[in-house]
Amino acid sequence: xxxxxxxxxxxxxxxxxxxxxxxxxxxxxxxxxxxxxxxxxxxxxxxxxxxxxxxxxxxxxxxxxxxxxxxxxxxxxxxxxxxxxxxxxxxxxxxxxxxxxxxxxxxxxxxxxxxxxxxxxxxxxxxxxxxxxxxxxxxxxxxxxxxxxxxxxxxxxxxxxxxxxxxxxxxxxxxxxxxxxxxxxxxxxxxxxxxxxxxxxxxxxxxxxxxxxxxxxxxxxxxxxxxxxxxxxxxxxxxxxxxxxxxxxxxxxxxxxxxxxxxxxxxxxxxxxxxxxxxxxxxxxxxxxxxxxxxxxxxxxxxxxxxxxxxxxxxxxxxxxxxxxxxxxxxxxxxxxxxxxxxxxxxxxxxxxxxxxxxxxxxxxxxxxxxxxxxxxxxxxxxxxxxxxxxxxxxxxxxxxxxxxxxxxxxxxxxxxxxxxxxxxxxxxxxxxxxxxxxx
Amino acid sequence: xxxxxxxxxxxxxxxxxxxxxxxxxxxxxxxxxxxxxxxxxxxxxxxxxxxxxxxxxxxxxxxxxxxxxxxxxxxxxxxxxxxxxxxxxxxxxxxxxxxxxxxxxxxxxxxxxxxxxxxxxxxxxxxxxxxxxxxxxxxxxxxxxxxxxxxxxxxxxxxxxxxxxxxxxxxxxxxxxxxxxxx
Numbered sequence: 001x002x003x004x005x006x007x008x009x010x011x012x013x014x015x016x017x018x019x020x021x022x023x024x025x026x027x028x029x030x031x032x033x034x035x036x037x038x039x040x041x042x043x044x045x046x047x048x049x050x051x052x053x054x055x056x057x058x059x060x061x062x063x064x065x066x067x068x069x070x071x072x073x074x075x076x077x078x079x080x081x082x083x084x085x086x087x088x089x090x091x092x093x094x095x096x097x098x099x100x101x102x103x104x105x106x107x108x109x110x111x112x113x114x115x116x117x118x119x120x121x122x123x124x125x126x127x128x129x130x131x132x133x134x135x136x137x138x139x140x141x142x143x144x145x146x147x148x149x150x151x152x153x154x155x156x157x158x159x160x161x162x163x164x165x166x167x168x169x170x171x172x173x174x175x176x177x178x179x180x181x182x183x184x185x186x187x188x189x190x191x192x193x194x195x196x197x198x199x200x201x202x203x204x205x206x207x208x209x210x211x212x213x214x215x216x217x218x219x220x221x222x223x224x225x226x227x228x229x230x231x232x233x234x235x236x237x238x239x240x241x242x243x244x245x246x247x248x249x250x251x252x253x254x255x256x257x258x259x260x261x262x263x264x265x266x267x268x269x270x271x272x273x274x275x276x277x278x279x280x281x282x283x284x285x286x287x288x289x290x291x292x293x294x295x296x297x298x299x300x301x302x303x304x305x306x307x308x309x310x311x312x313x314x315x316x317x318x319x320x321x322x323x324x325x326x327x328x329x330x331x332x333x334x335x336x337x338x339x340x341x342x343x344x345x346x347x348x349x350x351x352x353x354x355x356x357x358x359x360x361x362x363x364x365x366x367x368x369x370x371x372x373x374x375x376x377x378x379x380x381x382x383x384x385x386x387x388x389x390x391x392x393x394x395x396x397x398x399x400x401x402x403x404x405x406x407x408x409x410x411x412x413x414x415x416x417x418x419x420x421x422x423x424x425x426x427x428x429x430x431x432x433x434x435x436x437x438x439x440x
Numbered sequence: 441x442x443x444x445x446x447x448x449x450x451x452x453x454x455x456x457x458x459x460x461x462x463x464x465x466x467x468x469x470x471x472x473x474x475x476x477x478x479x480x481x482x483x484x485x486x487x488x489x490x491x492x493x494x495x496x497x498x499x500x501x502x503x504x505x506x507x508x509x510x511x512x513x514x515x516x517x518x519x520x521x522x523x524x525x526x527x528x529x530x531x532x533x534x535x536x537x538x539x540x541x542x543x544x545x546x547x548x549x550x551x552x553x554x555x556x557x558x559x560x561x562x563x564x565x566x567x568x569x570x571x572x573x574x575x576x577x578x579x580x581x582x583x584x585x586x587x588x589x590x591x592x593x594x595x596x597x598x599x600x601x602x603x604x605x606x607x608x609x610x611x612x613x614x615x616x617x618x619x620x621x622x623x
Contacts (some may be wrong), residue, residue: 156566160583163564178478183488184510188481279505279512281567285583299584302598304535316600318563374585376598 006033030216035234037222043113045248046106048241052249053103054208058201060096061145064089066352068148070194075150076275094264100142101267102256104290107135115335118344119221125336127214129366132332133208139291139329141200144193146288151272156285158185158193167319178401185364186211209217210313224416225344226409233413247368263351277389284373293371299324300386324386331393338393341401351404352396359392471562490619492611500552503570505559508618512559512567513606515616516578518544522590523553525576535594536601542592545600547610557592557603568603579603610620 006084007028018025067086069078082089111131114120117177120128147158160177166172181188219228235241259266267289271282287295301320306313314322346353347406366385372378410416457481480488495515498504503516518526526540542555559567561581568579568588578590586597593602608618 158584160566166565177480178475181478182480182484182510186484186510188484192478235454278510279507279567281569281582283582285566298597302584304600317598318600321598374583 005029019136021303030212030237031242032236032238034216034237036220036229036237037228037232037233037413038240039224039413040220040241040244041223041242042248043109043116044222045245046110046113047215048245049102049106049249050110051208053106053254054201054204056102057096058205060092060099061198061201064092064096065198068194070148070191072150072190072276074146075190079149091260094260097268098256098260098264101288101290102252102259103138104142105253107138108290110376112360115200115312115359116346117221117223118225118339118341118346120336121339121342121344122336123217124214124221125246127211127218128336130207130214131212132221132329134204134211135332136329137200137204137207141197141204143288144197144200144352147190147435148197149272150190150276151277152274152280152282153269153272153285155276155278156282157287158189160285160287161317162189164322164325167316167322186278190394206278220417221344223345223347224410224413225348226411226413226416229375229412230414249410267344286371289367289371292368293366294325294328294370296366296370296382297328297389298322299370300324300382302374302379331390335393335397338397339401340398341404343401343406349404350407350408354402355392355396355400358376358388359396362388362392380396455546483547488619490617493616493618494614495554495616496614501574502563505567506618508606513618514555514557514559514570514579514603515618516555516557516590518553518555518590519574521574522578526589526591526593529589530577533595535599538593538602540591540593541591543605543608545608547616550610551611554616555591556608557605557615559603561586562594562599562601562603563599 005025005028006026007018007022009018009024013127014024017023049269064082067078067089069075079093083093084090086092114128114131143157143161147154162176162185165176168175177183179189180186181192222228269286274282281336286292298321301324302317303320304313304317305320323326341352343349346356362385366382366389369378369382369385374382410419487504491506491508493504493506493515495504495517498515498517501516501522503514505512506515507513511525522563523540523544526544529540531537543557544555546553555578561568561583563581563584563586566583568581568586570579571577576589577587577595578592579588581584581588581597581599584598586599587595588599588603592605594600606618607620608616609619611620611621
């Protein structure tokens with residue numbers, strides 16, 4: 001959508017290179033002259049933050065891997081050695097562990113932003129699906145990374161998660177043995193998780209490149225959901241979006257640094273400072289916070305599903321829970337086709353807006369439920385909350401578009417911007433806006 | 441056009457199919473070792489031999505944990521009270537009912553009743569904690585709240601089946617072999 005490249009190499013070396021490998025041109029077209037809608041708000045900065053987080057995790061990870069030993073009898077020690085005896089080792093390890101949490105903070109804001117502004121709607125379905133693939137890879141990477149310190153939560157987390165695969169009918173046992181490399185979680189499991197934990201971030205990088213490519217083919221959405229119609233609707237990525245992304249990144253990093261320096265273990269579990277013991281289950285196994293909603297969904301299915309009034313069990317409670325959990329992620333792939341509304345932005349869908357925020361609250365509540373023990377009132381609440389999660393995707397999204405009354409959308413992005421700046425007491429005519437933007 | 445009657449099949453077609461088949465065999469040959477290496481290695485398999493346990497020291501009401509193939513197993517000496525409770529329990533309380541006697545074992549000539557069950561919850565593999573109060577309740581899983589009776593039969597929670605019974609045999613009255621077939 002950027003049309004012709006505006007890259008114009010001035011130096012001799014630049015020209016020479018441009019005729020052979022136009023990498024600088026690609027970068028210029030993608031991150032300098034690339035046009036973005038002029039009305040992007042702060043929620044649109046999280047894509048850039050995520051890119052920085054990915055790089056930050058790779059750099060800190062490569063560095064701490066130099067001190068790590070992937071061996072069941074040495075792994076725990078090696079992490080302690082890193083934390084205590086390696087120069088800045090404690091800082092680097094905290095940066096990597098807290099960074100994983102903040103990576104997920106950013107990805108959740110990014111996903112909810114996409115859901116709110118309908119960023120998954122045509123023609124951005126592939127862009128959305130690539131995003132879900134990245135999210136899945138992130139979860140696999142984070143899970144395997146959490147196993148590496150080989151503490152109690154590492155071990156038992158691995159045990160519970162790999163236990164999912166035993167739910168597969170008929171071949172579950174063999175599949176799990178091949179996954180673990182033994183009859184139980186052990187050294188073979190640790191070494192393969194280490195290998196894959198190192199590999200997956202680079203696969204994520206690959207999919208991120210596709211994700212950005214797809215984004216640059218369709219162009220960004222914006223809070224109005226109205227497509228870019230004229231040159232007045234856009235501003236160049238650099239300096240406008242670059243500066244905005246940088247500001248957001250600084251604020252985000254400030255919060256993250258507060259955690260790294262003052263609350264490094266706040267988002268973790270004390271039990272992971274106890275070396276893994278295959279014979280002692282921690283009193284309360286909980287995954288990291290970013291998996292809690294799915295953990296709650298896993299536990300919500302504690303009943304067998306069969307043919308009513310017979311003893312025949314079609315799906316036992318274990319398989320049911322695992323299917324529900326994977327289903328909760330899989331349903332995201334189908335969101336572009338589940339939403340029947342052709343209005344992109346939730347801003348113009350007053351009814352859906354209520355349900356959207358209900359969904360956000362419910363998702364957070366599911367996370368809270370995932371952190372509670374499976375007993376008493378938490379069990380029925382988990383079931384209701386899980387039901388609502390699926391109800392939103394499978395009933396609210398498909399039906400809402402058929403019945404709701406939407407409010408009128410602006411004719412263009414520029415119209416929307418002018419309308420809001422008039423409201424703020426700054427009347428402008430369309431022709432002068434670009435000028436004002438530059439001075440501002 | 442071929443001189444043969446079946447003019448549709450050409451020599452080229454045969455070559456395509458043969459090349460494709462050879463390619464499939466080659467891919468299979470490459471993938472097979474890549475997948476096989478994921479399985480338990482030879483040392484791991486060898487370490488899976490049966491283990492012998494001296495059970496003479498276990499008093500009624502006590503339970504010990506024995507490791508076989510890297511996984512723990514409970515060996516529980518049942519009290520008379522527990523045996524009666526397990527036998528008398530109503531079928532309706534169980535999700536995966538089997539008679540109590542199929543879940544308990546006695547050494548030949550021995551008096552003691554034993555429950556020998558896998559110590560990993562059938563839900564997701566956590567180790568259930570022993571319930572110390574005497575009665576029907578045997579173990580409760582700390583992870584997701586599954587409950588098992590003294591013979592390892594599931595009564596509550598997300599666990600779909602009873603704690604599995606490992607293959608085992610009594611070599612003598614106080615010598616239990618886990619991993620050996622009872623034959």
